[in-house]
Amino acid sequence: MNVKIITDSACDLPKEIIEEYEIDIIPIRVYDEMDIEFFDGETLMPRDLFQKMRDGISFKTSLPSYESIKETFMTYAKSETPCIYLSFSSELSGTFQSTLLVLNEIKEELPSFDFAAIDTKCASIGQGLVVLKAAKLAKEGIGKEDISKKIQNYATHMEHIFTVDDLQYLVRGGRVSKVAGFVGGLLNIKPILNVEDGKLIPLEKIRGTKKVYKRMTEIMEERGVDLRNQIIGISHGDDLEAALALKELIKEKFGCEYFVINSIGAAIGAHSGPGTLALFFLNIEDNN
Numbered sequence: 659m660n661v662k663i664i665t666d667s668a669c670d671l672p673k674e675i676i677e678e679y680e681i682d683i684i685p686i687r688v689y690d691e692m693d694i695e696f697f698d699g700e701t702l703m704p705r706d707l708f709q710k711m712r713d714g715i716s717f718k719t720s721l722p723s724y725e726s727i728k729e730t731f732m733t734y735a736k737s738e739t740p741c742i743y744l745s746f747s748s749e750l751s752g753t754f755q756s757t758l759l760v761l762n763e764i765k766e767e768l769p770s771f772d773f774a775a776i777d778t779k780c781a782s783i784g785q786g787l788v789v790l791k792a793a794k795l796a797k798e799g800i801g802k803e804d805i806s807k808k809i810q811n812y813a814t815h816m817e818h819i820f821t822v823d824d825l826q827y828l829v830r831g832g833r834v835s836k837v838a839g840f841v842g843g844l845l846n847i848k849p850i851l852n853v854e855d856g857k858l859i860p861l862e863k864i865r866g867t868k869k870v871y872k873r874m875t876e877i878m879e880e881r882g883v884d885l886r887n888q889i890i891g892i893s894h895g896d897d898l899e900a901a902l903a904l905k906e907l908i909k910e911k912f913g914c915e916y917f918v919i920n921s922i923g924a925a926i927g928a929h930s931g932p933g934t935l936a937l938f939f940l941n942i943e944d945n946n
């Protein structure tokens with residue numbers, strides 16, 4: 659592998675994929691109501707986060723620490739290993755801008771440092787699938803510039819369709835409006851949202867969980883291209899049963915065989931809450 663792929667913990671990739679492709683993960687910080695600091699995926703695991711949220715504890719997120727960012731990149735700068743950093747959407751977090759400042763600082767110290775920083779405008783396993791694609795290309799020996807070009811196009815065409823149990827978590831974090839949050843909490847109405855240019859946009863309101871799953875697959879059919887041959891991403895807020903039920907619907911409807919399924923981590927989960935279910939796929943053919 660001649661290019662190192664680095665991302666942040668908002669990618670929600672399973673541990674086995676991270677290890678197989680030697681992807682470096684920079685942890686996003688999370689704080690509870692007592693301002694105790696946690697590192698997403700390191701000192702705060704998804705199941706613990708969601709249980710505490712069910713118990714009424716609120717969390718807030720912060721940028722990765724300066725030390726985490728610098729230590730991660732400095733190793734590769736010193737060894738003159740080309741790097742591609744693929745970030746959580748800049749519309750949802752300041753992580754990209756913060757990391758870019760550190761990268762430019764390292765570049766001043768070590769002018770030969772060869773890196774590309776890409777704002778994926780994606781989140782959770784949507785971001786994760788972009789990272790996985792880049793890691794596969796790097797493993798094939800593709801160069802940094804070619805990977806960067808392909809990945810920017812790939813990220814632009816990544817669809818995010820998701821639902822939450824309670825929109826108030828997103829409202830408190832400033833991710834959606836109070837009006838959308840109020841309506842979403844009424845009469846078993848489940849919201850469907852998506853990501854457009856990195857921002858969360860409410861799409862529809864559906865009554866009943868089964869109808870939501872059905873509608874998510876209908877939107878997938880409307881927007882997706884060559885779904886059968888894609889890797890489909892599904893992330894969940896401590897509800898594996900729901901994720902597997904959605905997977906079976908998708909397999910039955912489209913014949914999809916390749917899935918990445920994982921729990922949402924603290925970087926996303928602190929804002930989306932338990933019971934979130936998210937679906938990720940491409941709206942173009944993956945010809946790269």
